[in-house]
Amino acid sequence: MKALYIFIILFFTQMLNAQSHSEHLDLWLIQKNKRAYVPEHILFLNQHTQEYGRLAIDYTKTSGEYKKSQEAENSKDFKFSAEGFADIYKFKAYGNFSYAKTFENKLANDLRGKKDIFNPFYFYANHPNNFQNQQYFANTMFSYELVNKKLFVGFGIDFDYNWTTGNNDPRPDVINYFIRYKGDIAWQLDKHSIGLRATYGKVTEENNIMYKNNEYKSSNKYKDRFLNISLGYGDIVLSDQNLLLDRKAKENTYTLAHQYTGDQLEVATLAKISSYDENSELNKYKQSFDVYNRFKNKQLTLQSMLTYTPTDHRQYQLSVKYNNYDGKNLRQVEGLNYKVDHYNANAQLLASLSKLFRDTDVQLGLDHTLYSTVRRDYAIGVYSDEKQLLNKVIINTIWDKKDHFYQVNVTPLYRVKLVNDLTIPETQHTNFTDQVIIPNHQYNNNNALGIQGEVGYGNKTWLNQYSLYFAISGHYLQSDGLDRSSLNLSLKLYL
Numbered sequence: 001m002k003a004l005y006i007f008i009i010l011f012f013t014q015m016l017n018a019q020s021h022s023e024h025l026d027l028w029l030i031q032k033n034k035r036a037y038v039p040e041h042i043l044f045l046n047q048h049t050q051e052y053g054r055l056a057i058d059y060t061k062t063s064g065e066y067k068k069s070q071e072a073e074n075s076k077d078f079k080f081s082a083e084g085f086a087d088i089y090k091f092k093a094y095g096n097f098s099y100a101k102t103f104e105n106k107l108a109n110d111l112r113g114k115k116d117i118f119n120p121f122y123f124y125a126n127h128p129n130n131f132q133n134q135q136y137f138a139n140t141m142f143s144y145e146l147v148n149k150k151l152f153v154g155f156g157i158d159f160d161y162n163w164t165t166g167n168n169d170p171r172p173d174v175i176n177y178f179i180r181y182k183g184d185i186a187w188q189l190d191k192h193s194i195g196l197r198a199t200y201g202k203v204t205e206e207n208n209i210m211y212k213n214n215e216y217k218s219s220n221k222y223k224d225r226f227l228n229i230s231l232g233y234g235d236i237v238l239s240d241q242n243l244l245l246d247r248k249a250k251e252n253t254y255t256l257a258h259q260y261t262g263d264q265l266e267v268a269t270l271a272k273i274s275s276y277d278e279n280s281e282l283n284k285y286k287q288s289f290d291v292y293n294r295f296k297n298k299q300l301t302l303q304s305m306l307t308y309t310p311t312d313h314r315q316y317q318l319s320v321k322y323n324n325y326d327g328k329n330l331r332q333v334e335g336l337n338y339k340v341d342h343y344n345a346n347a348q349l350l351a352s353l354s355k356l357f358r359d360t361d362v363q364l365g366l367d368h369t370l371y372s373t374v375r376r377d378y379a380i381g382v383y384s385d386e387k388q389l390l391n392k393v394i395i396n397t398i399w400d401k402k403d404h405f406y407q408v409n410v411t412p413l414y415r416v417k418l419v420n421d422l423t424i425p426e427t428q429h430t431n432f433t434d435q436v437i438i439p440n441h442q443y444n445n446n447n448a449l450g451i452q453g454e455v456g457y458g459n460k461t462w463l464n465q466y467s468l469y470f471a472i473s474g475h476y477l478q479s480d481g482l483d484r485s486s487l488n489l490s491l492k493l494y495l
Contacts, residue, residue: 026054026469026492026494027398027407027456027469028352028361028363028396028398029350029352029363029365029394029396030307030315030317030350030352030363033305033317033319033348033350034266034268034305034307035048035052037268037270037305038085038094038141039094039096039139039141040197040255040257040270040272041154041184041186041195041197041255041257041270042092042141042142042143042152042153042154042184042186042195042197043152043184043186043193043194043195043257043258043259044257044259044268045085045092045094045141045143045154046092046143046152046186046188046193047193047259047261048085048092051084051085051086051087052083052084052085052086052495053082053083053084053086053494053495054081054082054083054084054492054493054494054495055080055081055082055492055493055495056079056080056081056082056490056491056492056493057079057080057490057491058077058078058079058080058081058488058489058490058491059076059077059078059079059488059489059490060075060076060077060079060486060487060488060489061074061075061076061077061486061487062074062075062076062077062484062485062486063075063484063485063486064477064482064483064484064485065482065483065484066443066448066477066478066479066482066483066484067443067484068439068440068443069108069109069435069436069439069440069443070107070108070109070110070436070440071107072104072105072106072107072131073105073106073107073128074104074105074106075102075103075104075105076102076103077100077101077102077103078100078101078102079098079099079100079101080098080099080100081096081097081098081099082095082096082097082098083095083096083097084495090144090145091142091143091144092142092143093140093141093142093143094139094140094141094142094156095138095139095140095141096137096138096139096140097137097138097139098135098136098137099134099135099136099137100133100134100135100137101132101133101134101135102131102132102133102134102135103130103131103132104130104131104132104133105130106128106129106130107128107129107130107131108125108126108127108128108129108435109124109125109126109432109435109436110122110124111123111124111125111129111166111170111172111174111207111209111227112124112164112172112174112207113133113162113163113164113172113174113175113176113205113207114160114162114164114174114176114178114205118297118325118327118340118342118373119278119295119297119327119329120230120231120232120233120329120338120377121229121230121231121280121293121295121329122207122229122230122245123170123172123207123209123227123228123229123230123245124228124229124230124432124436125170125224125225125226125227125228126223126224126225126226126431126435127168127169127170127222127224127225128168129166129167129168129170129171130166130167130168131164131165131166131172132164132165132166132167133162133163133164134162134163134164135160135161135162136159136160136161137159137160137161138157138158138159138160139156139158139159140156140157140158141154141155141156141182141184142154142155142156143184143186149188150187150188151185151186151187151188152184152185152186152187152188152195153183153184153185153186154182154183154184154185154186155181155182155183155184156181156182156184157179157180157181157182158178158179158180158182158201159178159179159180160176160177160178160179161176161177161178162174162175162176162177163175163176164176169210169211169212169213169216169225170209170210170211170216170217170225170227171209171210171211171212172207172208172209173207173208173209173210174205174206174207174208175205175206176203176204176205177203177204177205178201178202178203179201179202180199180200180201180251181199181200181201182197182198182199183197183198183199184196184197186257191260191261191262192258192259192260193257193258193259193260193261194256194257194258194259195255195256195257195258196254196255196256196257197253197254197255197257198252198253198254198255199251199252199253199254199255200250200251200252201250201251201252201253202248202249202250202251203247203248203249203250203251203278204247204248205245205246205247205248206244206245206246206247207244207245207246207247208243208244209227209243209244209245210243223431226238227239227242227243228431228432229242229245229282229291230432231291231293231329231331231337231338231379232329232337232338232377232378232379232380232382233338233340233375233376233377233382233384233437234377234379234380234382234424234428234430234432234433234437235337235338235377235379235380236430236431236432237291241283242282242283242291243283244282244283245280245281245282246280246281246282247278247279247280248278248279249276249277249278249279250276250277251274251275251276251277252274252275253272253273253274253275254272254273254274255270255271255272255273256270256271256272257269257270257271258270264308264309264310265306265307265308265309266306266307266309267304267305267306267307268304268305268307269303269304269305270301270302270303270304271300271301271302272299272300272301272302273298273299273300273301274298274299274301275296275297275298275299276295276296276297276298276299277294277296278294278295278296279292279293279294280292280293280294280295281293291331291332292331292332293329293330293331293332294329294330294331294332295327295328295329295330296327296328296330297325297326297327297328298325298326299323299324299325299326300322300323300324301321301322301323301324302321302322302323303319303320303321303322304319304320304321305317305318305319305320306318306319312354313353313354313355313356314351314352314353314354315351315352315354316349316350316351316352317348317349317350317352318347318348318349318350319346319347319348319349319350320345320346320347320348321345321346322343322344322345322346323343323344323345324342324343325340325341325342325343326340326341327339327340327341327342328340334379336378337377337378337379338375338376338377338378338379339375339376339378340373340374340375340376341372341373341374342371342372342373342374343372344369344370344371344372345369345370346367346368346369346370347367347368348365348366348367348368349365349366349367350363350364350365350394351363351364351365359399359400359401360397360398360399360400361397361398361399361400362395362396362397363394363395363396363397364394364395364396365392365393365394365396366391366392366393366394367391367392367393367394368389368390368391368392369389369390370387370388370389370390371386371387371388371389371390372386372387372419373385373386373387374386380425380428380430381423381424381425381428382422382423382424382425382428382433382437383421383422383423384421384422384423384437384441385419385420385421385422386419386420386421386444387417387418387419387420388415388416388417388418388444389415389416389418390413390414390415390416391413391414391415391416392411392412392413393411393412393413394409394411395409395410395411396408396409396410397409403459403460403461404457404458404459404460404461405457405458405460406456406457406458407454407455407456407457407458407471408453408454408455408456409453409454409455409473410451410453411451411452411453412450412451413449413450413451413452413477414447414448414449414450415447415448415449415450415477415479416447417444417445417446417447420441420444420445422437422438422441424437424438446479446480447479448477448478448479449477449478449479450475450476450477450478451475451476452473452474452475452476453473453474454471454472454473454474455471455472455473456469456470456471456472456473456490457469457470457471458470463493466493466494466495467493467494468491468492468493468494469490469491469492469493469494470490470491470492471488471489471490471492472487472488472489472490473487473488473490474486474487474488
């Protein structure tokens with residue numbers, strides 16, 4: 001927790017030093033995309049000349065029948081967040097802190113806390129449960145100018161603490177703690193910058209399962225309350241003895257970043273490789289039925305963003321991103337038990353036309369994302385192959401007046417099923433295949449149509465030099481007669 005306290009002190013110190021603001025940094029999509037690169041490396045932090053601060057309170061409600069088998073019937077999320085960067089002598093400082101509380105109602109087939117959708121090793125029960133989750137998240141980064149406008153070094157800490165509990169038997173009590181240490185170096189060569197980052201992270205998690213009614217653990221009248229252990233994509237163990245799951249993991253990441261800054265053209269590129277190695281134990285303090293498990297994954301991320309500004313009122317941006325996830329689940333005796341291969345590729349093209357009609361700024365764009373996931377469970381022979389293409393049309397408008405502004409964002413979307421293959425041997429049907437795998441297969445078996453959007457109002461004069469912004473946004477998705485929607489209320493203060 002010391003890292004969190006240090007972060008809060010440093011963060012609010014830099015927030016008090018912030019002098020100017022720009023609501024477009026948060027609302028205008030081109031600037032928002034550029035700012036999203038900042039936490040990745042000090043190289044991108046160094047390109048920012050304007051100090052920035054934002055405080056936000058968000059409330060989100062999600063509900064609907066069109067959902068996967070391990071999603072809640074409805075959920076509510078309350079979140080406070082603060083983000084900013086500033087110059088402090090030869091330092092540039094960036095910070096992001098958030099506290100969130102989430103309530104999930106009628107969530108079945110999952111007794112985890114923090115989730116990795118590709119890691120199959122966890123407790124689950126078919127009975128719907130109500131969950132409460134609290135998260136404390138902090139991301140800090142500092143850049144120091146070692147040689148005038150030539151050589152920079154940086155450091156930072158990321159911190160994530162999650163606590164999850166449920167109020168129905170079986171009752172999980174999950175504490176997940178993650179901390180990451182970051183070191184950066186960057187060189188400035190005329191209009192080019194190049195940088196390296198190395199990070200080391202570690203995870204500890206403990207999941208205790210409790211029953212207030214001991215009959216639920218073993219009576220055949222309550223099979224949906226039985227505790228199960230998922231060891232693969234269909235391979236399970238049923239047990240009323242294994243009530244403690246302990247995880248420890250290490251993460252190593254290496255990043256190469258490049259930035260070109262010309263008079264009209266900016267190009268930001270990064271390549272990131274990470275490896276994750278997790279060891280899990282069931283009932284490490286007991287003598288009976290110990291299970292040792294190892295999950296490893298490697299990820300590769302490549303992304304680049306080109307921003308072209310031919311005039312003061314015209315700006316264009318092309319972004320591409322590719323992420324590959326290769327995961328393996330290993331058992332101590334049996335060896336390779338489960339494998340997942342996933343990748344997603346995204347391309348986005350944006351055009352910003354400011355002052356198009358007096359004080360009206362318009363942004364138009366296209367966004368396409370290809371998803372592919374192949375899972376193989378070697379223990380029972382389950383095979384799944386899913387591929388979808390998500391298409392979006394972006395229409396964003398801001399009316400910027402002297403002392404206030406309005407925003408309207410409308411984004412129609414259409415998800416196309418490309419491949420949805422599933423193989424389950426007839427003799428290998430379990431409650432996991434029937435309750436989790438088959439419903440998820442049906443979820444992906446049809447195309448989906450939807451829309452997302454936002455309506456917002458901001459005022460620049462109520463708090464002197466600060467801006468207030470209030471927005472209502474939502475998301476709606478429909479497929480085969482079923483739908484799911486979310487509503488978000490947001491209040492932001494720009495410093």
